[in-house]
Amino acid sequence: GQTKGLNYSRVDMSISNNYGAVTDHNINLLAASSEMLSGVKHANGNDIWELAHGLSSNNFYAYLVNSTGVDVTPVQSSGGSVLSDDYNLRENLGAMKISPRGDKVAFASFGKGTLELFSFDNQSGRVGSPLVLNPPITGANQGPYYVEFSSDGSKLYVTVANLSTGRDNHLYQYDVINGGSMVEINTAPDETDVSAL
Numbered sequence: 001g002q003t004k005g006l007n008y009s010r011v012d013m014s015i016s017n018n019y020g021a022v023t024d025h026n027i028n029l030l031a032a033s034s035e036m037l038s039g040v041k042h043a044n045g046n047d048i049w050e051l052a053h054g055l056s057s058n059n060f061y062a063y064l065v066n067s068t069g070v071d072v073t074p075v076q077s078s079g080g081s082v083l084s085d086d087y088n089l090r091e092n093l094g095a096m097k098i099s100p101r102g103d104k105v106a107f108a109s110f111g112k113g114t115l116e117l118f119s120f121d122n123q124s125g126r127v128g129s130p131l132v133l134n135p136p137i138t139g140a141n142q143g144p145y146y147v148e149f150s151s152d153g154s155k156l157y158v159t160v161a162n163l164s165t166g167r168d169n170h171l172y173q174y175d176v177i178n179g180g181s182m183v184e185i186n187t188a189p190d191e192t193d194v195s196a197l
Contacts, residue, residue, distance in 0.1 A: 006030040006037070006052050006061075008070060029072060030054060030061055032085050036096035036107050039065075043102065043123040051120075051127070053107060055085035055092055060105075060118075062125030075125035080116045080132075083109055093163075095146045098122075099153040104176065106133075106156050108144035113137055115144045115158050117176060133180045135160050135172045142168070149176075157185075 006029045013020035032055040039050045047066040052074075054061060058081055061074035083091045090111030098105045102122030108115045119129040133156070135144050141164040148157045156174040171186040 006033040010069070027070075027072075029063060029070070029074070032056060033061075034083055034092040034094065034096075034109070036092075036094055036109075038096045038098045038105065040098040040100075040102045040120075040122055042066075049098075049102075049122060049125050051096065051098060051105060051125075053083060053096060055083050058082045060127040062127070064125065077125075077127035079118060079127060080107075080130040081109065081112055081114050083112065090143075094144065097147045097149060099149040100151055101153045104149070104153060104156075106147045106149070106158075108147050108158055110143035110145050110161070110163065113143045115147065115174075117156060117174075117180065131180060133158075133174050133182065135170070135182065136184075138170075139168065141165075 007026045009022050010024040011020050012023045015021050030052055034053045036053045039048050042049055047064055050063045050065055052061045058078050060077045063074050064071040091109050093110040094108040096107035098120055105120040106117045115133045115135055117131045117133055118127045120127055135158055142160055142162045144158050145161040146159045154177045156176050158172050160170040162168045173183050173185050175181045
Protein backbone atom coordinates (compact mmCIF):
# COMPACT_ATOMS: atom_id res chain seq x y z
CA GLY A 1 0.00 0.00 0.00
CA GLN A 2 0.94 3.64 -0.20
CA THR A 3 -0.23 6.92 1.25
CA LYS A 4 -2.98 8.92 -0.40
CA GLY A 5 -1.54 12.05 1.14
CA LEU A 6 -3.35 14.72 3.11
CA ASN A 7 -6.72 15.74 1.70
CA TYR A 8 -9.79 17.66 2.81
CA SER A 9 -13.33 18.35 1.62
CA ARG A 10 -15.47 21.48 1.81
CA VAL A 11 -18.96 21.56 3.30
CA ASP A 12 -21.31 24.45 2.60
CA MET A 13 -23.74 24.64 5.51
CA SER A 14 -25.98 27.20 3.75
CA ILE A 15 -27.33 24.73 1.19
CA SER A 16 -29.91 21.90 1.47
CA ASN A 17 -32.13 23.90 3.85
CA ASN A 18 -29.12 24.59 6.12
CA TYR A 19 -28.35 20.88 6.53
CA GLY A 20 -25.24 21.44 4.44
CA ALA A 21 -23.58 19.39 1.74
CA VAL A 22 -20.09 18.56 0.55
CA THR A 23 -19.22 20.89 -2.32
CA ASP A 24 -15.61 19.90 -3.02
CA HIS A 25 -14.26 16.38 -2.44
CA ASN A 26 -10.72 15.27 -1.54
CA ILE A 27 -8.75 18.45 -2.20
CA ASN A 28 -5.10 17.40 -1.99
CA LEU A 29 -2.85 19.41 0.30
CA LEU A 30 0.15 17.10 0.52
CA ALA A 31 0.92 14.25 -1.88
CA ALA A 32 2.89 12.08 0.56
CA SER A 33 2.15 12.32 4.27
CA SER A 34 2.32 10.13 7.33
CA GLU A 35 -0.84 9.32 9.29
CA MET A 36 0.39 11.78 11.92
CA LEU A 37 -1.87 14.84 12.13
CA SER A 38 -2.64 17.26 14.94
CA GLY A 39 -4.37 20.58 15.41
CA VAL A 40 -4.24 23.45 17.87
CA LYS A 41 -5.59 26.98 18.20
CA HIS A 42 -3.55 29.79 16.69
CA ALA A 43 -2.10 32.29 19.17
CA ASN A 44 -4.90 34.70 18.13
CA GLY A 45 -7.42 32.37 19.81
CA ASN A 46 -9.62 32.11 16.71
CA ASP A 47 -7.83 30.32 13.89
CA ILE A 48 -6.53 26.74 13.90
CA TRP A 49 -3.21 25.21 12.86
CA GLU A 50 -3.38 21.71 11.34
CA LEU A 51 0.07 20.11 11.41
CA ALA A 52 1.14 17.19 9.19
CA HIS A 53 4.43 15.33 8.67
CA GLY A 54 5.66 14.52 5.18
CA LEU A 55 7.27 11.33 3.91
CA SER A 56 10.74 10.94 2.36
CA SER A 57 11.64 13.99 4.42
CA ASN A 58 11.76 15.45 7.90
CA ASN A 59 9.34 18.21 6.91
CA PHE A 60 6.39 19.46 8.93
CA TYR A 61 3.57 21.29 7.16
CA ALA A 62 1.34 23.68 9.15
CA TYR A 63 -1.92 24.66 7.44
CA LEU A 64 -3.85 27.66 8.73
CA VAL A 65 -7.61 27.17 8.94
CA ASN A 66 -9.76 30.25 9.52
CA SER A 67 -13.25 31.55 8.77
CA THR A 68 -12.45 31.75 5.04
CA GLY A 69 -11.25 28.14 4.79
CA VAL A 70 -7.92 26.33 4.53
CA ASP A 71 -4.79 28.21 3.43
CA VAL A 72 -3.36 25.66 0.98
CA THR A 73 0.16 27.16 1.24
CA PRO A 74 1.62 25.65 4.42
CA VAL A 75 4.29 26.95 6.76
CA GLN A 76 7.07 24.42 6.25
CA SER A 77 9.65 23.47 8.89
CA SER A 78 12.32 20.76 8.94
CA GLY A 79 13.76 18.82 11.84
CA GLY A 80 14.13 15.43 13.43
CA SER A 81 13.87 12.09 11.66
CA VAL A 82 13.28 11.54 7.97
CA LEU A 83 10.25 9.28 7.57
CA SER A 84 10.46 6.84 4.67
CA ASP A 85 7.71 6.57 2.07
CA ASP A 86 8.27 2.78 1.91
CA TYR A 87 4.99 1.56 3.41
CA ASN A 88 6.56 -1.79 4.37
CA LEU A 89 8.90 -0.02 6.82
CA ARG A 90 5.84 1.36 8.68
CA GLU A 91 7.59 4.64 9.48
CA ASN A 92 4.41 6.53 8.51
CA LEU A 93 2.46 4.77 11.29
CA GLY A 94 2.09 6.60 14.58
CA ALA A 95 0.61 9.66 16.16
CA MET A 96 1.42 13.34 16.56
CA LYS A 97 0.09 15.69 19.21
CA ILE A 98 0.47 19.41 19.94
CA SER A 99 0.50 20.40 23.62
CA PRO A 100 -2.55 22.20 25.04
CA ARG A 101 -0.61 25.49 25.26
CA GLY A 102 0.50 25.16 21.65
CA ASP A 103 4.20 25.38 22.49
CA LYS A 104 5.33 21.76 21.91
CA VAL A 105 4.67 18.98 19.42
CA ALA A 106 5.56 15.30 19.74
CA PHE A 107 5.36 12.43 17.30
CA ALA A 108 5.91 8.70 17.51
CA SER A 109 6.92 6.65 14.46
CA PHE A 110 6.23 2.96 14.93
CA GLY A 111 8.52 1.73 12.14
CA LYS A 112 11.31 4.17 12.92
CA GLY A 113 11.09 3.27 16.62
CA THR A 114 11.37 6.90 17.61
CA LEU A 115 9.59 9.40 19.83
CA GLU A 116 10.55 13.02 19.15
CA LEU A 117 9.65 16.25 20.91
CA PHE A 118 9.86 19.70 19.27
CA SER A 119 9.07 23.27 20.11
CA PHE A 120 6.02 24.70 18.31
CA ASP A 121 5.20 28.35 17.71
CA ASN A 122 1.42 28.71 17.52
CA GLN A 123 1.85 32.26 16.19
CA SER A 124 3.96 31.38 13.13
CA GLY A 125 3.21 27.65 12.75
CA ARG A 126 6.93 26.79 12.85
CA VAL A 127 8.40 23.63 14.39
CA GLY A 128 11.92 23.59 15.84
CA SER A 129 14.43 22.29 18.39
CA PRO A 130 14.10 18.48 18.17
CA LEU A 131 14.71 16.27 21.19
CA VAL A 132 14.80 12.48 20.74
CA LEU A 133 13.10 10.55 23.57
CA ASN A 134 13.22 6.98 22.27
CA PRO A 135 11.29 4.61 24.53
CA PRO A 136 12.54 1.09 25.21
CA ILE A 137 11.46 -1.46 22.61
CA THR A 138 11.51 -4.96 24.02
CA GLY A 139 10.73 -7.14 21.00
CA ALA A 140 10.01 -7.54 17.32
CA ASN A 141 6.95 -5.80 15.88
CA GLN A 142 6.97 -3.27 18.72
CA GLY A 143 7.29 0.47 18.47
CA PRO A 144 5.96 3.76 19.82
CA TYR A 145 2.50 4.56 18.51
CA TYR A 146 0.23 6.90 20.53
CA VAL A 147 1.30 10.16 22.18
CA GLU A 148 -0.52 12.57 24.48
CA PHE A 149 0.40 15.54 26.67
CA SER A 150 -0.86 16.15 30.20
CA SER A 151 -3.34 19.03 30.52
CA ASP A 152 -0.59 21.41 31.71
CA GLY A 153 1.89 20.24 29.03
CA SER A 154 4.53 19.18 31.56
CA LYS A 155 4.27 15.44 30.87
CA LEU A 156 4.28 13.47 27.64
CA TYR A 157 2.83 9.96 27.44
CA VAL A 158 3.63 7.35 24.80
CA THR A 159 2.51 3.79 24.24
CA VAL A 160 4.84 1.18 22.87
CA ALA A 161 2.52 -1.18 21.03
CA ASN A 162 2.88 -4.68 19.69
CA LEU A 163 0.89 -4.49 16.45
CA SER A 164 1.21 -8.23 15.84
CA THR A 165 -0.43 -9.50 19.01
CA GLY A 166 -2.05 -6.49 20.65
CA ARG A 167 -0.40 -7.67 23.88
CA ASP A 168 2.78 -6.69 25.72
CA ASN A 169 1.99 -2.98 25.37
CA HIS A 170 3.76 -0.42 27.57
CA LEU A 171 2.93 3.13 28.68
CA TYR A 172 5.73 5.56 29.45
CA GLN A 173 5.66 9.05 30.96
CA TYR A 174 8.25 11.71 30.12
CA ASP A 175 8.90 14.83 32.15
CA VAL A 176 9.29 17.35 29.33
CA ILE A 177 10.04 20.23 31.71
CA ASN A 178 13.07 18.55 33.31
CA GLY A 179 15.07 17.13 30.40
CA GLY A 180 12.75 14.33 29.32
CA SER A 181 13.33 11.83 32.14
CA MET A 182 11.22 8.69 31.60
CA VAL A 183 9.31 6.29 33.82
CA GLU A 184 7.20 3.28 32.83
CA ILE A 185 3.78 3.65 34.41
CA ASN A 186 1.84 0.68 33.06
CA THR A 187 2.20 -2.61 31.22
CA ALA A 188 -0.88 -4.22 29.69
CA PRO A 189 -1.19 -7.73 31.13
CA ASP A 190 -0.93 -10.77 28.91
CA GLU A 191 -4.37 -12.36 28.51
CA THR A 192 -3.05 -15.59 30.05
CA ASP A 193 -1.69 -13.86 33.17
CA VAL A 194 -4.76 -13.83 35.43
CA SER A 195 -2.72 -12.81 38.48
CA ALA A 196 -2.17 -9.39 36.90
CA LEU A 197 -5.90 -8.73 36.51
